[in-house]
Amino acid sequence: MSEMISVEDVWKSFDRGRIEVLKGVNLSIAHGEVLALCGTSGCGKSTLLHVIGGLEPPDRGVVRIDGKAPSGEAERLELLRRGVGFVFQLHHLVAGLTLEENCLVPAVATGLSRSAARARVRELAEATGIAGRLDRRVRELSGGERQRGSLVRALLNDPPILLADEPTGALDETNRERVFELLLDLARSKGKTLVIATHDLDLARRCDRVVRMRDGKVVEDGV
Amino acid sequence: MSLWRLIFTNLRRHRVRTAIGATGIALGVATMLSVVGVLSGAVRMFERILRSDSEVVVFERNVSDLFFSNVPVSLADELEKQASVKDAQPVLFAIVAAPERPVITCFGIRASDGRLKKATWVKGSIDDFRDDGEAIVLGERAAEFLKAEPGQKLELGQQAYPVAGIVRTENGFEDGGVFMPLLCAQKAFHKEGVASIVSVAMNAGHETSEVKEWMKANHPKFSALENEEFSKSYSQFKILKTTAWVVGGCAFLLGGLSVTNTMILSVFSRIRELAIVRVSGFSKGQVARMIFGESLVVSFIGMIAGLVLSAAGLRLLKLVPQLQGYIDPSLGLTEVLGALLLAVVTALLGALYPAWYAVRLKPADALRYE
Numbered sequence: 261m262s263e264m265i266s267v268e269d270v271w272k273s274f275d276r277g278r279i280e281v282l283k284g285v286n287l288s289i290a291h292g293e294v295l296a297l298c299g300t301s302g303c304g305k306s307t308l309l310h311v312i313g314g315l316e317p318p319d320r321g322v323v324r325i326d327g328k329a330p331s332g333e334a335e336r337l338e339l340l341r342r343g344v345g346f347v348f349q350l351h352h353l354v355a356g357l358t359l360e361e362n363c364l365v366p367a368v369a370t371g372l373s374r375s376a377a378r379a380r381v382r383e384l385a386e387a388t389g390i391a392g393r394l395d396r397r398v399r400e401l402s403g404g405e406r407q408r409g410s411l412v413r414a415l416l417n418d419p420p421i422l423l424a425d426e427p428t429g430a431l432d433e434t435n436r437e438r439v440f441e442l443l444l445d446l447a448r449s450k451g452k453t454l455v456i457a458t459h460d461l462d463l464a465r466r467c468d469r470v471v472r473m474r475d476g477k478v479v480e481d482g483v
Numbered sequence: 484m485s486l487w488r489l490i491f492t493n494l495r496r497h498r499v500r501t502a503i504g505a506t507g508i509a510l511g512v513a514t515m516l517s518v519v520g521v522l523s524g525a526v527r528m529f530e531r532i533l534r535s536d537s538e539v540v541v542f543e544r545n546v547s548d549l550f551f552s553n554v555p556v557s558l559a560d561e562l563e564k565q566a567s568v569k570d571a572q573p574v575l576f577a578i579v580a581a582p583e584r585p586v587i588t589c590f591g592i593r594a595s596d597g598r599l600k601k602a603t604w605v606k607g608s609i610d611d612f613r614d615d616g617e618a619i620v621l622g623e624r625a626a627e628f629l630k631a632e633p634g635q636k637l638e639l640g641q642q643a644y645p646v647a648g649i650v651r652t653e654n655g656f657e658d659g660g661v662f663m664p665l666l667c668a669q670k671a672f673h674k675e676g677v678a679s680i681v682s683v684a685m686n687a688g689h690e691t692s693e694v695k696e697w698m699k700a701n702h703p704k705f706s707a708l709e710n711e712e713f714s715k716s717y718s719q720f721k722i723l724k725t726t727a728w729v730v731g732g733c734a735f736l737l738g739g740l741s742v743t744n745t746m747i748l749s750v751f752s753r754i755r756e757l758a759i760v761r762v763s764g765f766s767k768g769q770v771a772r773m774i775f776g777e778s779l780v781v782s783f784i785g786m787i788a789g790l791v792l793s794a795a796g797l798r799l800l801k802l803v804p805q806l807q808g809y810i811d812p813s814l815g816l817t818e819v820l821g822a823l824l825l826a827v828v829t830a831l832l833g834a835l836y837p838a839w840y841a842v843r844l845k846p847a848d849a850l851r852y853e
Contacts, residue, residue: 315846348850352759354756356495356496357489
């Protein structure tokens with residue numbers, strides 16, 4: 261399989277270099293691959309996802325998406341709009357909007373037509389089992405429904421890459437299982453490249469590949 | 484789903500905060516328009532006193548206040564001889580005191596002045612007001628507060644004058660004032676031979692420029708201005724109007740601060756939401772437009788409420804008996820457009836810092852924000 265994400269000697273620090281989080285990470289992820297990033301809290305999983313998704317520029321090194329290294333504000337913005345979809349531990353849905361309106365937020369950014377965006381939301385909502393809850397406000401939804409809503413939002417602009425940062429970390433056991441399965445199914449059925457940061461090894465083992473991080477470095481890369 | 488839907492949702496979610504911001508603007512607009520409306524109304528009323536039936540006002544050049552202007556009455560007679568002039572009426576303005584009434588406006592006029600002819604005579608007759616007499620005519624309100632009736636003598640300043648009649652006029656300054664024969668007024672106020680202004684009415688087919696040029700050539704110590712020119716150049720009017728806009732502008736600034744406060748709170752309370760819209764692909768410009776849009780909506784709501792408030796307030800002021808005739812509070816297009824412009828400027832300035840803060844947020848940092 262061809263390479264979708266290439267991380268080459270990426271370094272990232274915070275607080276003017278006082279806190280080094282990524283220390284020369286190298287990683288290659290293929291098209292359609294489902295990869296679990298494992299490691300304890302603070303090992304650099306989230307930061308690596310942010311760097312891959314263009315939320316943080318690396319201090320050093322290069323991240324290539326489908327062969328191209330986004331540089332500059334415009335290219336990073338385009339990556340966020342159409343290249344990657346993010347799912348976080350917390351759903352971050354906007355209170356006051358309905359679930360459907362929340363899912364449509366990325367369409368406002370890209371200017372996708374209302375009808376096309378709504379059709380896309382409905383299709384994804386059917387696939388995630390929340391089609392009947394689209395008209396509900398966030399406060400009326402369960403934790404699992406909210407997280408599935410954030411998954412629909414992440415996929416609205418049909419990005420080839422899905423980056424999930426502890427997506428089941430705030431869910432109970434039943435919902436954790438369901439949402440994780442859903443993520444895997446959606447990624448595999450739609451041919452998405454999925455990178456999941458998790459410290460749950462049981463869930464990680466169900467991915468195509470598990471990469472372990474420790475202290476800002478990749479320490480184990482196994483299938 | 485559009486940016487506007489997001490804007491309205493954000494405002495609706497925090498109704499109290501939105502209402503406070505809009506109320507600040509509303510009070511600012513209402514204060515500004517009320518002050519401007521009242522003072523402009525007062526200026527208009529004063530303009531009407533000067534204007535009467537005339538087109539040109541003649542007064543002493545470079546005086547800060549018409550009470551200090553001294554125009555020889557002989558100049559009115561000279562002006563009347565000009566072919567272009569239909570009528571030239573000298574008017575002496577003065578302030579006089581009566582027992583328990585320290586300030587009463589006094590108009591020293593000739594019997595031929597249009598003011599008394601146009602007025603409704605409540606008691607007495609214009610025939611009793613004579614140039615060579617001492618009988619005075621009271622405005623209806625003046626007669627009321629002075630408790631005076633025709634036939635009585637009224638003490639004004641150092642002397643008592645017989646009351647010849649009572650007239651009703653639309654102008655509060657005149658209705659609350661005293662009309663005195665010009666000669667009598669000149670004697671009372673030690674202004675023998677002079678008036679404050681001369682009101683000049685033109686003959687049909689003649690231009691005001693003819694009088695202005697004649698005055699310039701023959702009496703350069705005096706100014707002859709059309710009523711509109713006079714209103715624009717008279718320093719007292721300018722001071723009043725400027726004061727109105729400055730006081731109103733300050734009130735508006737306070738309203739603007741409430742919008743800034745609202746928008747700052749709005750941004751700080753949803754930092755993670757702002758992060759998620761950035762993660763969803765919103766550009767910095769789109770985030771800024773969202774913040775400015777919210778501020779514009781708050782200001783617009785405030786402006787509409789302020790317009791309604793000020794219109795209601797000015798209407799109420801018109802009903803206050805003590806103010807009737809003294810001011811004619813009303814809102815013109817200029818005032819409304821001025822308020823609209825200030826509302827937009829306030830909205831943009833009020834959102835400047837919050838928008839700057841919002842666009843500088845790093846999504847990754849903001850997502851970690853507690």
